Amino acid sequence: MFRDVTFGQYYPVDSFVHRMDARAKLILAVLYLVGIFFINSFVGFAWLTIFLLTAIFVSKVPLKSVIKSIKGILVLLIFTAILNVFFTQEGNLLLSWWIFKIYDEGLKFAAKMMLRLTYLVMGTSLLTLTTTAVDLTHAIESLLKPLSYIKFPVHELALIMSLTLSFIPSLIEETDRIIRAQKARGADFDTGGIGQRVKAFVPILIPLLVSSFRRAEELAFAMNSRCYEGSTKRTQFRVQKFSWRDVVGVLFQLVFFVAIFVVFAMQDSWAHVSWLYF
Amino acid sequence: MDIIKLVNATYNYKVFNDDGTQSFAVGVDDVTLDVVQGEFLTLVGHNGSGKSTLAKLLNGLFVPQKGSVSVLGMDTANEKNLFEIRKNVGMVFQNPDNQMVASIIEEDVAFGVENVGIPHPELGERVRWALESVGMEQFAKKTPHKLSGGQKQRIAIAGALAIKPQVLVLDESTAMLDPQGRKEVLSVAKKLNEDFGMTVVLITHFMEEVLQSDRVVVMQRGKIIATGTPSEIFSERQLLENAGLKVPRTIELAQKLKESGWQVEENTADAKALGEMICQLL
Numbered sequence: 001m002f003r004d005v006t007f008g009q010y011y012p013v014d015s016f017v018h019r020m021d022a023r024a025k026l027i028l029a030v031l032y033l034v035g036i037f038f039i040n041s042f043v044g045f046a047w048l049t050i051f052l053l054t055a056i057f058v059s060k061v062p063l064k065s066v067i068k069s070i071k072g073i074l075v076l077l078i079f080t081a082i083l084n085v086f087f088t089q090e091g092n093l094l095l096s097w098w099i100f101k102i103y104d105e106g107l108k109f110a111a112k113m114m115l116r117l118t119y120l121v122m123g124t125s126l127l128t129l130t131t132t133a134v135d136l137t138h139a140i141e142s143l144l145k146p147l148s149y150i151k152f153p154v155h156e157l158a159l160i161m162s163l164t165l166s167f168i169p170s171l172i173e174e175t176d177r178i179i180r181a182q183k184a185r186g187a188d189f190d191t192g193g194i195g196q197r198v199k200a201f202v203p204i205l206i207p208l209l210v211s212s213f214r215r216a217e218e219l220a221f222a223m224n225s226r227c228y229e230g231s232t233k234r235t236q237f238r239v240q241k242f243s244w245r246d247v248v249g250v251l252f253q254l255v256f257f258v259a260i261f262v263v264f265a266m267q268d269s270w271a272h273v274s275w276l277y278f
Numbered sequence: 279m280d281i282i283k284l285v286n287a288t289y290n291y292k293v294f295n296d297d298g299t300q301s302f303a304v305g306v307d308d309v310t311l312d313v314v315q316g317e318f319l320t321l322v323g324h325n326g327s328g329k330s331t332l333a334k335l336l337n338g339l340f341v342p343q344k345g346s347v348s349v350l351g352m353d354t355a356n357e358k359n360l361f362e363i364r365k366n367v368g369m370v371f372q373n374p375d376n377q378m379v380a381s382i383i384e385e386d387v388a389f390g391v392e393n394v395g396i397p398h399p400e401l402g403e404r405v406r407w408a409l410e411s412v413g414m415e416q417f418a419k420k421t422p423h424k425l426s427g428g429q430k431q432r433i434a435i436a437g438a439l440a441i442k443p444q445v446l447v448l449d450e451s452t453a454m455l456d457p458q459g460r461k462e463v464l465s466v467a468k469k470l471n472e473d474f475g476m477t478v479v480l481i482t483h484f485m486e487e488v489l490q491s492d493r494v495v496v497m498q499r500g501k502i503i504a505t506g507t508p509s510e511i512f513s514e515r516q517l518l519e520n521a522g523l524k525v526p527r528t529i530e531l532a533q534k535l536k537e538s539g540w541q542v543e544e545n546t547a548d549a550k551a552l553g554e555m556i557c558q559l560l
Contacts, residue, residue, distance in 0.1 A: 133381070134380070134381055134385070162380055162381070165381050166378055166379065166381035169421075169423040170375045170376075173423075215375075215376045218373060218376040218377065219376050219377065221334070221339055222369075222376065222377035223379060224339060224364070225364055225367075225369040225371075225438070226364070226368075226379075226389055226390035226393060226437060226438065226441065227394050227441060228393050229361060229393065234393055234395060235391075235392050235395050235396055235397050235398070235401060236392060237384070237385055237388035237391070237392055237401055237405065238385065239398065
């Protein structure tokens with residue numbers, strides 16, 4: 001039942017983007033997320049398309065896999081689009097029927113909103129497609145390191161993330177086993193109303209919870225036995241190194257995003273260049 | 279030289295009964311035992327005989343309520359000693375899935391070495407050495423959840439080994455494995471004992487695993503009821519049966535043949551070898 005779940009969606013090929021340092025990629029992803037909200041014209045989105053397509057091409061991840069990531073937010077996309085179309089009441093009236101009025105500004109606004117959300121998801125999924133969850137954890141630990149000076153438990157947080165990642169496959173297997181065991185005893189998960197189905201999951205959740213606690217205890221024993229005493233004198237096995245790829249990658253993205261920020265900052269004085277702000 | 283010394287160690291579990299009262303269940307009861315440097319010691323016992331509790335006393339996971347346990351002269355009751363003690367007593371547990379800390383094998387093996395604070399390049403060398411010692415070096419960059427139980431357990435051994443302990447305790451590490459996996463883990467343990475002089479404490483309820491050890495300790499209800507070489511232990515058939523243990527069938531057959539006057543080697547768990555011996559006699 002759960003066998004085909006692959007955690008994260010890492011696409012294992014060797015490419016320029018895959019080889020970039022996870023920290024650089026993470027910072028660039030944040031820059032990308034922020035940058036997207038400074039785009040408010042179709043020209044801007046076209047500009048972003050060039051960037052995203054180039055990045056996808058260089059990463060050797062098939063465009064299809066990146067586009068597939070939108071599936072998860074399809075409902076949200078349609079929902080926001082409809083809301084924006086009907087509730088924006090500016091610009092020229094295009095269509096009026098019963099209580100519904102559609103304006104051209106509403107259409108434009110909805111289209112931009114959809115583009116923004118789509119690009120948001122595509123960009124971040126490019127990060128997870130080219131970076132393993134383990135690398136991401138290490139990157140987060142390394143980037144948050146300065147916070148440990150104000151007693152923020154950075155190392156512990158990273159350890160929790162990494163433990164969670166390594167226990168997901170065993171927990172999935174366990175759930176699968178419990179479901180089969182309960183089915184063998186005549187449990188019925190597939191019929192009945194929503195209430196009944198939710199109830200049917202209680203006999204899965206309770207054994208799962210109990211066994212998770214047992215696992216946690218055993219894990220604590222195992223970690224203690226391997227001299228774990230918190231972060232104080234630990235060394236790091238994984239060596240993270242910035243390379244020329246990261247410099248190239250950062251410069252490349254900066255070219256695009258500096259332009260975006262400049263166009264945004266100049267919108268008052270450049271307003272007469274109407275195509276730029278369409 | 280004694281590496282680990284248990285003197286009258288007692289450890290009981292608190293039991294919370296359904297009616298709200300508390301009682302005690304025996305874990306380890308007044309055990310005195312020395313683990314000698316370089317030996318292959320096997321602890322056998324039925325379920326609930328206290329062998330796993332004893333294992334947890336060896337590196338200070340549990341501290342005895344009465345008596346004492348000391349490792350290389352350091353008392354496990356003193357919390358300041360625990361780091362040094364655990365550096366010297368590596369431990370591998372029963373369920374391989376529950377002792378994996380990282381989702382990439384070499385990082386999991388590195389976990390203990392990181393904790394001890396070994397910097398590069400020695401860190402990397404130790405990880406490689408540990409993986410080579412258990413024959414898993416080709417899996418270094420893979421994830422563990424696609425491996426067999428025996429392979430996972432060998433990785434857990436590598437994780438303990440990389441810290442370079444003096445004693446390796448295998449706390450029922452073969453209990454969840456299939457015969458093939460058990461064989462893998464045992465041969466790795468034997469190899470470490472022979473090649474590096476590593477002291478091994480193997481805890482098990484499979485009597486066949488007793489054969490390759492230097493010394494066997496049999497436990498029942500928290501107490502040690504017999505100590506000796508494998509052949510000495512196997513000759514005490516009645517005692518073993520009382521403890522809920524069974525002499526392996528091949529050995530029982532050999533013993534019975536010998537009792538009725540045939541010239542056979544007594545301690546072979548290998549059915550094939552025994553068969554050949556019998557054929558030669560006929």
